[in-house]
Amino acid sequence: MASIQDEIKQTRPFPSPSAEAVVALMRTADMVRRSVASVVEPAGITPQQYNVLRILRGAGEAGLPTLEIAERMIEETPGITRLLDRLESKGLVTRVRCDKDRRRVWCRITTQGLELLRQLDAPLQKADEAALQALGNHDLEQLIELLDKARDVYRRIS
Amino acid sequence: MASIQDEIKQTRPFPSPSAEAVVALMRTADMVRRSVASVVEPAGITPQQYNVLRILRGAGEAGLPTLEIAERMIEETPGITRLLDRLESKGLVTRVRCDKDRRRVWCRITTQGLELLRQLDAPLQKADEAALQALGNHDLEQLIELLDKARDVYRRIS
DNA sequence: ACGAATTACTTGACTAATCAACTATCGGTT
DNA sequence: AACCGATAGTTGATTAGTCAAGTAATTCGT
Numbered sequence: 001m002a003s004i005q006d007e008i009k010q011t012r013p014f015p016s017p018s019a020e021a022v023v024a025l026m027r028t029a030d031m032v033r034r035s036v037a038s039v040v041e042p043a044g045i046t047p048q049q050y051n052v053l054r055i056l057r058g059a060g061e062a063g064l065p066t067l068e069i070a071e072r073m074i075e076e077t078p079g080i081t082r083l084l085d086r087l088e089s090k091g092l093v094t095r096v097r098c099d100k101d102r103r104r105v106w107c108r109i110t111t112q113g114l115e116l117l118r119q120l121d122a123p124l125q126k127a128d129e130a131a132l133q134a135l136g137n138h139d140l141e142q143l144i145e146l147l148d149k150a151r152d153v154y155r156r157i158s
Numbered sequence: 159m160a161s162i163q164d165e166i167k168q169t170r171p172f173p174s175p176s177a178e179a180v181v182a183l184m185r186t187a188d189m190v191r192r193s194v195a196s197v198v199e200p201a202g203i204t205p206q207q208y209n210v211l212r213i214l215r216g217a218g219e220a221g222l223p224t225l226e227i228a229e230r231m232i233e234e235t236p237g238i239t240r241l242l243d244r245l246e247s248k249g250l251v252t253r254v255r256c257d258k259d260r261r262r263v264w265c266r267i268t269t270q271g272l273e274l275l276r277q278l279d280a281p282l283q284k285a286d287e288a289a290l291q292a293l294g295n296h297d298l299e300q301l302i303e304l305l306d307k308a309r310d311v312y313r314r315i316s
Numbered sequence: 317a318c319g320a321a322t323t324a325c326t327t328g329a330c331t332a333a334t335c336a337a338c339t340a341t342c343g344g345t346t
Numbered sequence: 347a348a349c350c351g352a353t354a355g356t357t358g359a360t361t362a363g364t365c366a367a368g369t370a371a372t373t374c375g376t
Contacts, residue, residue: 017298018286022190023232024305029187030233031309032180046332067354074181075188079333081356086332103341103354128176134311139304140175146293146301147182151189153292204362225324237363239326244362261324261371 035131039123043116048077049087050124053117056093056109063108065098092116193289197281201274206235207245208282211275214251214267221266223256250274 014020033047040050055072056063064072070080077083084107087093092113098104109117135143172178191205198208213230214221222230228238235241242265245251250271256262267275293301 015283016287017295017302018290019283021290021293021298021302021305022194022286024302024309025183025187025190026232028305028309029183032183034234036180048332065354066356074184076192077333078335082332101342101354105355125173125177128180129174132176132179132308134307135179135304137175139307140179142300143304143308144175144179144182146297146304147179147186149292149297150290150301151182151186206362223324235363236365240362259324259372263325 032128032131035127036124039127040120043120044090045087045092045116048073048075048083049092050117050120051075052080052083052087053092053109053113056107057114057117061108063106065104065106066095069107087113190286190289193285194282197285198278201278202248203245203250203274206231206233206241207250208275208278209233210238210241210245211250211267211271214265215272215275219266221264223262223264224253227265245271 014023036047036050040047045053051074052069055069066080066084069084070077073080084093084095088095092110093107094110095105095107098106132140132143172181194205194208198205203211209232210227213227224238224242227242228235231238242251242253246253250268251265252268253263253265256264290298
């Protein structure tokens with residue numbers, strides 16, 4: 001095979017639109033992740049811990065079993081147990097073994113956790129908007145639709 | 159189509175299109191990241207290490223100084239030194255202190271590193287396409303455009 | 317030409333993520 | 347009732363990522 005062709009292929013920015021989209025997606029997600037981190041980390045928690053707290057707030061009084069939380073996380077999290085350990089030791093979450101099914105552990109957000117979330121709500125909302133400020137409402141809806149569509153197929157594989 | 163709200167069983171609606179887009183973005187990026195990981199990890203490297211190798215292949219014979227690599231990474235990487243340590247100990251990268259400016263260290267990909275990349279090229283390309291198979295070329299271009307637009311403004315902030 | 321500021325990393329200490337192996341419990345089978 | 351497989355989580359060992367402080371080399375201002 002002609003080596004020049006190889007060189008051209010290697011020099012060309014992206015071998016396919018998919019490859020370019022993957023890189024664009026990862027770069028954008030990284031920027032947004034850092035934006036979120038810059039808001040929640042001063043409060044002493046990581047974005048993942050914040051995500052857990054928000055899930056538990058959404059779950060209400062009853063709370064959720066450990067692995068249910070893992071399923072609802074934005075990013076897949078095999079280390080959910082230790083994530084909860086840290087939140088518990090900070091007093092933001094409590095855990096109680098279930099009586100009906102003693103394998104389960106119900107996790108609940110504490111008042112302190114709710115208060116922390118309450119303080120982060122507005123800044124977080126601001127950060128989300130700032131991160132995507134370049135996109136108008138029409139753009140945002142289009143973006144959401146495209147991302148949902150991408151995941152819809154992918155979900156069937158995994 | 160499954161919306162994010164169904165996916166994470168969220169009971170409340172998103173407070174804004176931005177917030178929903180942020181979550182959609184992170185979830186999609188996470189799926190794609192795992193897809194990439196499933197291809198490169200059997201070869202004994204992480205996605206970030208793969209990213210470094212690809213950057214160094216693109217840089218050619220001369221290689222690149224350490225922090226130049228960091229700047230080109232898809233995801234910001236403060237731990238670039240140790241990332242390169244691991245690649246060096248695997249024999250995929252070599253490092254030589256620069257004579258003109260002895261603060262700098264030039265990093266180059268080895269033949270072994272190039273061979274590894276060569277083996278991963280096709281599967282990776284396939285994984286990228288599989289991850290975004292739901293999107294046609296028009297969708298992909300639209301997605302890339304939206305993501306680029308989002309980052310363009312955000313870049314000026316940071 | 318000399319000190320201060322900058323650049324380009326490196327290192328140490330700490331925290332977090334990952335994978336596999338393990339324990340405990342439950343639900344059904346026979 | 348005893349067993350089997352599945353479920354729900356935990357733990358240990360290893361690896362990776364993060365932040366702050368440190369070192370060495372260079373450049374810039376006067």
